[in-house]
Structures are given as C-alpha cells and as structure tokens.
Amino acid sequence: MKQKIHFRELEGRSPGYWGLVGLLATILAIGLAAAHYMESNGHYVTGMTNQIVWGIPHVFAVFLIVAASGALNVASVASVFGRAPYKPLARLSGLLAIALLVGGLTILVLDLGRPDRLIVAMTHFNFKSIFAWNIFLYTGFLAIVAVYLWLMMEPRMSAYSKPAGFVAFVWRLTLTTGTGSIFGFLIAREAYDSALMAPMFIIMSFSFGLAIYLLVLMAAYRWSGRPLGDAILRRLKNLLGVFVAAVLYFVTVFHLTNLYMTAHHGVERFILLDGGIYTKLFWIGQVLLGGLVPLALLYHPSLGKRRGWIGLSAALVILGGLAQMYVIIIGGQAYPLDLFPGKQVSSTFFDGVVNTYTPSLPEIALGLGGVALALLIVVLAIKVLRFLPESLEDALVEPEAAATAVAVPVGGAHQA
Amino acid sequence: MVLIKVAQARAQDQAVSSAVRWGMLIDTTKCARGCNVCVKACDVENGLTGHGRPETDSQWIRKVQLRDTQTGYVQSLPMLCQHCEYPPCEDVCPTGASFRRADGIVLVDKHICIGCRYCMMACPYKARSFVAEALDDQKPWSPRGIGTVESCTFCVHRVDRGHQPACVDACAQADHGAMVFGNLNDPSSEIAKLIAEYDSSEVRPDLGLNTGVRYRGL
Numbered sequence: 001m002k003q004k005i006h007f008r009e010l011e012g013r014s015p016g017y018w019g020l021v022g023l024l025a026t027i028l029a030i031g032l033a034a035a036h037y038m039e040s041n042g043h044y045v046t047g048m049t050n051q052i053v054w055g056i057p058h059v060f061a062v063f064l065i066v067a068a069s070g071a072l073n074v075a076s077v078a079s080v081f082g083r084a085p086y087k088p089l090a091r092l093s094g095l096l097a098i099a100l101l102v103g104g105l106t107i108l109v110l111d112l113g114r115p116d117r118l119i120v121a122m123t124h125f126n127f128k129s130i131f132a133w134n135i136f137l138y139t140g141f142l143a144i145v146a147v148y149l150w151l152m153m154e155p156r157m158s159a160y161s162k163p164a165g166f167v168a169f170v171w172r173l174t175l176t177t178g179t180g181s182i183f184g185f186l187i188a189r190e191a192y193d194s195a196l197m198a199p200m201f202i203i204m205s206f207s208f209g210l211a212i213y214l215l216v217l218m219a220a221y222r223w224s225g226r227p228l229g230d231a232i233l234r235r236l237k238n239l240l241g242v243f244v245a246a247v248l249y250f251v252t253v254f255h256l257t258n259l260y261m262t263a264h265h266g267v268e269r270f271i272l273l274d275g276g277i278y279t280k281l282f283w284i285g286q287v288l289l290g291g292l293v294p295l296a297l298l299y300h301p302s303l304g305k306r307r308g309w310i311g312l313s314a315a316l317v318i319l320g321g322l323a324q325m326y327v328i329i330i331g332g333q334a335y336p337l338d339l340f341p342g343k344q345v346s347s348t349f350f351d352g353v354v355n356t357y358t359p360s361l362p363e364i365a366l367g368l369g370g371v372a373l374a375l376l377i378v379v380l381a382i383k384v385l386r387f388l389p390e391s392l393e394d395a396l397v398e399p400e401a402a403a404t405a406v407a408v409p410v411g412g413a414h415q416a
Numbered sequence: 417m418v419l420i421k422v423a424q425a426r427a428q429d430q431a432v433s434s435a436v437r438w439g440m441l442i443d444t445t446k447c448a449r450g451c452n453v454c455v456k457a458c459d460v461e462n463g464l465t466g467h468g469r470p471e472t473d474s475q476w477i478r479k480v481q482l483r484d485t486q487t488g489y490v491q492s493l494p495m496l497c498q499h500c501e502y503p504p505c506e507d508v509c510p511t512g513a514s515f516r517r518a519d520g521i522v523l524v525d526k527h528i529c530i531g532c533r534y535c536m537m538a539c540p541y542k543a544r545s546f547v548a549e550a551l552d553d554q555k556p557w558s559p560r561g562i563g564t565v566e567s568c569t570f571c572v573h574r575v576d577r578g579h580q581p582a583c584v585d586a587c588a589q590a591d592h593g594a595m596v597f598g599n600l601n602d603p604s605s606e607i608a609k610l611i612a613e614y615d616s617s618e619v620r621p622d623l624g625l626n627t628g629v630r631y632r633g634l
Contacts (some may be wrong), residue, residue, distance in 0.1 A: 042548045042562050043549075043563075044467070048472075049472050054533065081574075113530065113546060113563030113565070114530050115530075117529075117530045120530055121530050124511040124512055129534070131510035132464075137600070186537055186538055333537070335539075337542050339540070339619055339620060340480075340482055342486065345480055345483065346481050347495070349478040349480075349542065351478075
C-alpha cells in the first residue's frame with residue numbers, strides 16, 4: 001500500500017539555519033543600502049548612462065521574474081498534467097515562484113528613477129504599455145499562486161487545487177509572454193524586435209526556474225537531513241535537460257532568423273563575432289557553460305546520476321541564464337541605433353558607436369540583494385509553514401521506481 | 417527693426433487642438449558643420465547645465481555628423497525629439513507620463529514619470545535623457561527633476577505664447593536659417609509651403625511614425 005506523504009515545517013533551530021538566514025539578511029541589507037545610495041545620489045553613480053539605460057539590476061530582475069514563472073513548472077506538472085510523483089513537490093514550487101517574483105520586482109522597483117512613486121505606477125495606467133499589463137500580470141500571479149498554495153495546503157480545499165493550478169499555469173505563460181514582449185515589441189532596436197522573444201522567454205523560464213528549483217530542493221533536503229530519493233531527482237534533471245536543449249534551439253532559431261535578414265547582419269556580427277564581452281558571454285557563458293556543458297552532464301550515463309554533478313549542472317544553467325540576460329538586455333543596448341542607414345554617424349551623444357557599460361558595485365549589490373530576498377523568503381517560509389514533505393524517498397514518491405531501482409552511486413545527500 | 421508675425425498661438429485659456437500640428441523643417445544644406453548655436457540656445461532656454469559627465473548629462477538637441485559610406489559626402493544636422501504622430505515612447509510608458517498633445521508636441525509629465533526608462537528603450541531616435549543626478553536652479557517654465565526622463569519639448573512654453581523654439585530663433589540669428597518651425601496643418605504657413613514645394617523626409621521613415629520634424633537634403 002502506498003504510504004501517505006507528510007508535510008512538516010523545518011525545525012530551523014540549528015546554527016546552520018540561522019547562519020543561512022543571517023547571511024541572506026546581510027546580503028539583502030547591503031542590497032537595500034546600495035539602492036538607497038543610488039536613490040540619494042542619482043543613477044550617475046551606476047554604470048548606466050543615457051545609452052545603456054537598463055543595467056545589471058535589470059539583468060537580475062528579469063532573470064528572477066522569468067525564473068519565477070518557471071519555478072511553478074513542477075506544480076503545473078503535478079496539477080495540470082496530473083503527474084503523481086511531482087505532487088509532493090508542488091508546494092515548494094509555488095513558494096519559490098512567489099519568492100523569486102518578489103525578489104525580481106523588488107530590484108525592478110528600487111532601480112526606478114523614482115521608486116517613491118510606486119503608488120503612481122499602481123494608480124496611473126496606460127493600457128497600451130506592456131509594462132502596465134505586466135503590473136497586472138505580476139500582482140495577479142502573486143495572488144493566484146497564493147490562493148493555489150492555500151488550496152493545496154488546506155486539506156478541505158485540496159479538491160480545488162487542480163483548477164487553480166490550471167489557472168496559474170495559463171497565467172504564468174501569459175506573464176512570461178509579457179516579459180518577453182517588453183523586448184519583442186521594441187521596433188527601434190535591432191537586437192530586440194522579434195516575435196520570437198516571447199516563446200524564447202517562456203522556454204528560458206522553464207529552464208532557469210527548474211534549475212533554481214532543483215538546487216533549492218537539494219539544498220533544503222541535504223541541509224535538513226531529510227531523505228530525497230534518486231528517482232524524483234532523475235525525473236527533474238531529465239526535464240531540465242529537455243528545457244536546456246529547448247533554450248538552445250530557440251536561441252539558434254532566433255539568430256538564424258536575424259541572419260536571414262541582411263539588414264540585421266550588423267547586430268548579429270556584433271553579438272556572435274566581434275562584440276567583445278557580449279560575444280564572450282554569448283559563446284562561453286550562455287551557449288557552452290549554460291547550455292552544452294549542463295546538457296552533457298545531465299545526460300551523461302554516470303555523472304548524470306551523481307547529485308554533485310546534477311547540482312553543478314543546475315548552477316551552470318543559472319549562470320548561463322544570467323549571461324543570456326546580460327547579452328540580451330545590455331548587448332542589445334550596446335549596439336548603436338541605426339538612425340541613418342548607410343551613413344557613418346558621430347555626435348556628442350555617442351551616436352554610431354558601441355555604447356560602453358561597466359556594472360558598478362551598488363548595481364551588483366542591488367541585484368544580489370534581490371536574489372537574497374527571494375531565498376530568504378523561502379528559508380523563512382519553510383520554517384513556519386508546511387511546504388516540504390518529511391521525506392521524498394523513492395518508496396514514498398515513486399514506489400514502482402523504488403521497487404525496480406538498481407543501485408546507483410549517490411553523493412552525500414543520503415547520508416546527510 | 418521689429419519683426420511682426422501672425423501669431424499662431426491659441427489663447428492661454430484655450431485648450432490645444434488637433435487643428436494645429438506643430439512641426440519643424442531642417443534644411444541640412446544650410447546647417448553649418450561645427451555650428452552649435454541651436455544646442456547652446458536649447459541649453460540656455462531650458463536650463464540644461466551639465467555636470468561634465470557627457471554619458472549621463474541630458475541632451476535635448478545634438479548635432480550629428482553624417483558621412484555617406486559610399487560617396488564620402490559629409491553633412492551635419494541637429495537631432496532632437498522628432499515629435500512623432502505615433503510616438504513609441506507614448507506607447508510603452510506604463511503610467512501615461514509620456515504623452516502627445518493634440519497639437520503634436522510630445523512631452524513627459526514629470527509628476528507621474530516613475531523613471532523606468534522604457535521610453536528611452538523604445539525611442540528610435542535616442543532623443544530622450546534620464547536625469548541621473550540632482551538639479552538646482554531649474555527654469556520655472558522647464559520643469560526637470562532627478563529620476564525622471566526628459567526630452568525636447570519644442571519649447572512648448574514659447575510656442576504656447578506665439579514664439580518659436582529657442583533653437584529655431586538661434587539658427588536664424590546666426591544667419592543660417594536652417595530650421596523652420598510652424599503649423600503643418602496650415603497651408604499658408606512657411607513650413608507647409610516649403611514642405612509642399614520641396615522634397616523632405618523623415619529620419620527612419622520605414623518605422624511609419626510620421627514625425628513632426630522633417631529634413632531637407634537628407
């Protein structure tokens with residue numbers, strides 16, 4: 001007979017737990033101090049200029065927002081596609097989705113020229129603006145996932161969690177479409193203007209969100225000494241592999257589409273061939289370390305079964321994702337606007353030249369602060385509410401797999 | 417000598433209407449290379465004092481030098497907000513701070529601009545600047561503030577009183593006369609006559625934004 005899954009809060013009394021809370025709170029505090037510094041002095045203290053108007057805070061913010069949508073994957077697979085083994089994982093998935101979105105939005109708001117006018121953004125709407133749509137998509141996402149979590153966690157209401165999961169699934173696809181369209185609808189900039197942006201962002205969300213989920217899951221179970229089975233990890237890492245491959249596919253199609261149009265050869269040459277840091281980040285960061293290496297590791301017959309390597313793959317996917325965001329957001333602005341085709345342009349306003357950008361320390365601190373906020377929310381939430389099953393061992397999650405499983409080499413997680 | 421022109425301005429208590437479409441014609445063949453009077457006049461008129469940081473200092477109008485890569489022909493022209501009929505900045509602005517007046521002047525409402533800079537991402541002409549540090553001694557007619565986006569206003573405060581933008585006056589005073597400002601909808605205006613008589617073009621006409629600023633000899 002299948003045993004019941006029990007959810008339990010983390011005890012959260014160990015020095016390790018409080019050390020983690022302290023570390024994350026410190027990074028968050030530094031991030032807030034950095035935001036205050038930028039706010040009181042103005043953005044001239046950052047690396048951003050009138051040419052590169054969105055810098056590294058946007059890289060972190062958009063990455064987290066995209067990942068937030070993807071972190072809900074696991075819950076969607078359980079609720080929408082009815083995959084039973086994913087069901088015990090769904091609560092953490094919802095929690096992570098909320099936490100990552102809050103972290104990303106915090107960065108975004110604190111990087112505004114006038115963060116004190118948040119209320120203006122919530123009361124004045126231009127409904128033609130994709131940003132304005134996103135305000136509804138983001139707040140709606142938070143509300144829907146919160147309700148979805150409640151339905152999952154309240155036994156009397158759990159029957160309604162499936163339709164809620166469906167609504168959340170559709171909403172998160174819409175949300176990421178909105179995020180991708182922020183760039184896809186920018187006709188002025190050659191690096192952006194493409195309908196492929198929205199689907200590419202959706203598949204990026206699947207990949208980044210699941211990579212973060214995997215790392216958080218492995219860390220939570222290892223550090224709390226709870227058992228985590230190999231079968232469920234194998235499912236998740238195989239799924240991650242599919243998503244990583246799909247991101248590479250979309251990136252390839254995106255660049256091939258641009259290369260087909262001769263007018264876009266300039267920007268393609270810039271990103272793919274002679275764009276300096278952007279070319280390096282594209283090939284080494286995004287494609288090699290963020291795509292091909294994790295793909296090889298995840299599907300490697302022996303390494304792909306070892307937790308350390310799965311964890312490393314997930315970490316590489318995250319770093320590759322940040323590199324990809326950097327190339328898209330900052331590389332796209334670094335390439336000069338083509339105001340006068342066929343003419344060499346120069347001016348005091350940096351027309352016709354590749355725009356330079358060096359991230360400043362406060363910007364990086366703000367970005368990391370948002371990451372810390374997201375993780376802090378998760379760490380505190382799993383202590384006060386029942387997000388994590390006591391055990392995710394194979395016998396509980398996948399009895400059939402456990403019965404037929406062959407011994408595989410595992411890392412230290414089981415012993416923790 | 418006093419020059420008296422027929423005022424095209426409305427009364428102060430009268431709302432702007434789409435009967436007027438303010439526009440500017442720039443004759444690049446008259447625009448002198450190395451001449452910067454329009455930029456200086458704009459800076460003085462609107463109180464744009466830089467901090468010596470060209471990458472973050474505001475520029476509402478700039479002189480752009482072009483060199484044809486095929487022929488080597490060099491020309492110079494002023495670039496400013498093109499006051500599009502379909503402004504991408506207005507489309508993307510989440511709060512509606514970027515807006516187009518009925519008479520075609522594209523402005524930023526500094527009271528509701530949150531400084532997201534999405535309009536700067538969307539503007540094909542790189543016409544907007546972000547105020548990246550604190551300002552003082554702003555001109556009362558040209559509200560500017562830290563953390564908000566700004567751009568050429570066509571000197572709306574002058575236009576509303578029947579005057580021309582400062583850059584246009586300065587160009588005329590420098591005897592170049594490369595800039596003509598007026599009501600595109602009024603067939604008797606100088607600009608409408610010139611545009612009807614001579615070929616002129618927009619910058620990036622492929623974008624279909626129907627800009628209020630037109631160039632001759634581009």
